Amino acid sequence: MSKVPELFGSMVFDDSVMRTKLPKISYKEFRRTIEAGEPLSLELANVIASAMKDWAVEKGITHFTHWFQPMTGITAEKHDSFISPLGDGKVIMDFSGKELIRGEPDASSFPSGGLRATFEARGYTAWDPTSPAFIKDNTLCIPTAFCSYGGEALDKKTPLMRSNEAINRQALRILKLFGTRAKRVFATVGPEQEYFLISKEMFEKRRDLVYTGRTLFGAKSPKGQEMDDHYFGAIDPAVAAYMKDLDEELWKLGVLAKTEHKEVAPAQYELAPIFSAVNTATDHNQLTMELMKKVALRHNMVCLLHEKPFAGINGSGKHNNWSLSTDTGLNLLEPGESPQENAQFLLFLAAVIKAVDDYQDLLRVSVASAGNDHRLGANEAPPAILSMFLGDQLTGILDAIATGKPYNGSMAEDMTIGVNVLPRFPKDLTDRNRTSPFAFTGNKFEFRMPGSTFSIAGPNFVLNTIVAEELSQFADLLEGASDFTKALNDLIKKTVREHQRIIFNGDGYADAWQAEAAKRGLSNLKSTPEALPTFISQKSIALFTRHGVLSETEIFSRYEITLENYCKTIDIEATTMLDMARKNILPAVMRYTRYLAETAMAKKTLSPSIGCALEESLVSKLSLRAACLDKKIEALDSLLLGAKEHTDLLDCAKYHHDSIFAAMQELRAVADELEAAVDEDVWPFPTYGKILFSI
Ligand code: ADP
Numbered sequence: 001m002s003k004v005p006e007l008f009g010s011m012v013f014d015d016s017v018m019r020t021k022l023p024k025i026s027y028k029e030f031r032r033t034i035e036a037g038e039p040l041s042l043e044l045a046n047v048i049a050s051a052m053k054d055w056a057v058e059k060g061i062t063h064f065t066h067w068f069q070p071m072t073g074i075t076a077e078k079h080d081s082f083i084s085p086l087g088d089g090k091v092i093m094d095f096s097g098k099e100l101i102r103g104e105p106d107a108s109s110f111p112s113g114g115l116r117a118t119f120e121a122r123g124y125t126a127w128d129p130t131s132p133a134f135i136k137d138n139t140l141c142i143p144t145a146f147c148s149y150g151g152e153a154l155d156k157k158t159p160l161m162r163s164n165e166a167i168n169r170q171a172l173r174i175l176k177l178f179g180t181r182a183k184r185v186f187a188t189v190g191p192e193q194e195y196f197l198i199s200k201e202m203f204e205k206r207r208d209l210v211y212t213g214r215t216l217f218g219a220k221s222p223k224g225q226e227m228d229d230h231y232f233g234a235i236d237p238a239v240a241a242y243m244k245d246l247d248e249e250l251w252k253l254g255v256l257a258k259t260e261h262k263e264v265a266p267a268q269y270e271l272a273p274i275f276s277a278v279n280t281a282t283d284h285n286q287l288t289m290e291l292m293k294k295v296a297l298r299h300n301m302v303c304l305l306h307e308k309p310f311a312g313i314n315g316s317g318k319h320n321n322w323s324l325s326t327d328t329g330l331n332l333l334e335p336g337e338s339p340q341e342n343a344q345f346l347l348f349l350a351a352v353i354k355a356v357d358d359y360q361d362l363l364r365v366s367v368a369s370a371g372n373d374h375r376l377g378a379n380e381a382p383p384a385i386l387s388m389f390l391g392d393q394l395t396g397i398l399d400a401i402a403t404g405k406p407y408n409g410s411m412a413e414d415m416t417i418g419v420n421v422l423p424r425f426p427k428d429l430t431d432r433n434r435t436s437p438f439a440f441t442g443n444k445f446e447f448r449m450p451g452s453t454f455s456i457a458g459p460n461f462v463l464n465t466i467v468a469e470e471l472s473q474f475a476d477l478l479e480g481a482s483d484f485t486k487a488l489n490d491l492i493k494k495t496v497r498e499h500q501r502i503i504f505n506g507d508g509y510a511d512a513w514q515a516e517a518a519k520r521g522l523s524n525l526k527s528t529p530e531a532l533p534t535f536i537s538q539k540s541i542a543l544f545t546r547h548g549v550l551s552e553t554e555i556f557s558r559y560e561i562t563l564e565n566y567c568k569t570i571d572i573e574a575t576t577m578l579d580m581a582r583k584n585i586l587p588a589v590m591r592y593t594r595y596l597a598e599t600a601m602a603k604k605t606l607s608p609s610i611g612c613a614l615e616e617s618l619v620s621k622l623s624l625r626a627a628c629l630d631k632k633i634e635a636l637d638s639l640l641l642g643a644k645e646h647t648d649l650l651d652c653a654k655y656h657h658d659s660i661f662a663a664m665q666e667l668r669a670v671a672d673e674l675e676a677a678v679d680e681d682v683w684p685f686p687t688y689g690k691i692l693f694s695i
């Protein structure tokens, strides 16, 4: 391996490469347009495209692609070569500014939620110059946004970029009031990615894993995570080799892969990068997921990103660490040294508190999927209820502000924001709460609800937009105030008082919290079909349209895509279950039953005096259970057929949740009992024990 600093970013056409490869005047113009958020001129695009192509060709690259993030949740690409005919039978390698800034993939097969009828199949991709081009699989990849011809967003990146503009606009208004100098404000994100690694051989033997990414059957392994002996344990050589390989691939692409460790469940791991601007963090997380899978195959392993690959042990999430930063490097959620910095911090904090309380439902929607519904509320991840953890100290300070009483007795006088200095909040590691869905961790918030397969674009465009909304309300009020300090104090006091219900520092997994949350009036949207209607509410439409993040049509299209995806996921899972139950499980049980019956007969033939009570009892038990399994199969099958009756999408999603999914669980329960009752050698696929301890 070459030295890491040289390896790092070696496949990225980043700022430092641009500085050396572009004419000085073009480089300056490029920086200026980026900072001003203006579109690139064609002339400048031509210069950049040519430099980009030269750089790529030097590395032996022959193709380019517009790389985008359609609503499927994975990334898409269509490769074109650089060749351009010269007319004399020869070609040159060519790449124009037009090709750089705009592409027109035939997009009829990407989900559009009714936005784009197939006869107007064309969509277009547009380069997002804030995200650098890179080389992957011998192809120059240009990160782009993906829109319909009418300009409607068909991807995950577009609303994210729009939301970054919204938060920039509103946060700058606030900073101006405090006299804080900054040209831009943007969200910073560090997503911690959880995943499972299993042996490829085991994976291929399980059609549920192959088709759906999770096991649909499987009795509990005698050993799971009971001993807590996997978490942070020493990493086995095979996995260590995988991680090293993965790190190198990620570093080449400029991904700041930093921390790797074992997670709670057997075969579960985590990778955390160093945080970056949300735009690149989103691209990098997509690349991380892609490479995790690819690199695993090279090591004869399979990386499972599903939120719940195995029942009975923890699933995988993606902790979205989020903060706001200025272009000058100031973290707006970091308490400062001076009264003024503290006041500014408290105002931003108040905006986040109000945002999470006012828009709990939208945050819940942003993490809704069939896969993630398995985790939320299953005592391994936060419940489906939004609440915020601030820690005792910060909560104490906010209480003091709300009530006007001295804080903890340690400060004798009332605290006037903007006049008194706040106590420093030490980043005390013991002051941690792992059960909160939205935890303040000293200088950022950790949103713990997103699922492991999610693009972080969704949760972050919602977060950015709801906080932008609160900041805009605050700015409206404060800009008109005659006494700024007084208005600020009143505003923070009022906000804390009105939104205290969202702050909860206790155990989010406890049943008592469910009851307490209900008393506080917090919403508890347990499943995707329950959560989604809030996305198309008037309140949600008003919010997203006001900040130019999503139009009403785009909201409806996303609503449809999410529900459709939910139904399809459950359809595929149910069909796979039927297939496995009919073609593998039942025949295996029958074979084993026959073997037992034949054993009994053979014994009787040998001598009628040999007892066959055990065989008889087993045959009778297995026959009963097999009959029961057959009933559950038929029940699920007819429910699945019944889905056709539900033409309304929400109605259909509810039906999938209440009827089909419920029947799947019943079928699984019987099959898992059978698994536990028969000879391991006759069971048609590897057991949990074998899979989870396969590496
Ligand atoms: P832990 O959760 O164990 O305390 P860290 O504090 O190092 O770990 O952070 C976890 C993740 O949060 C990392 O990906 C880190 O880069 C990210 N992070 C740290 N500071 C910020 C920030 N200001 N904005 C966004 N993410 C951040």
Ligand code: MG
Pocket: 192, 319, 446
């Ligand atoms: Mg963390």
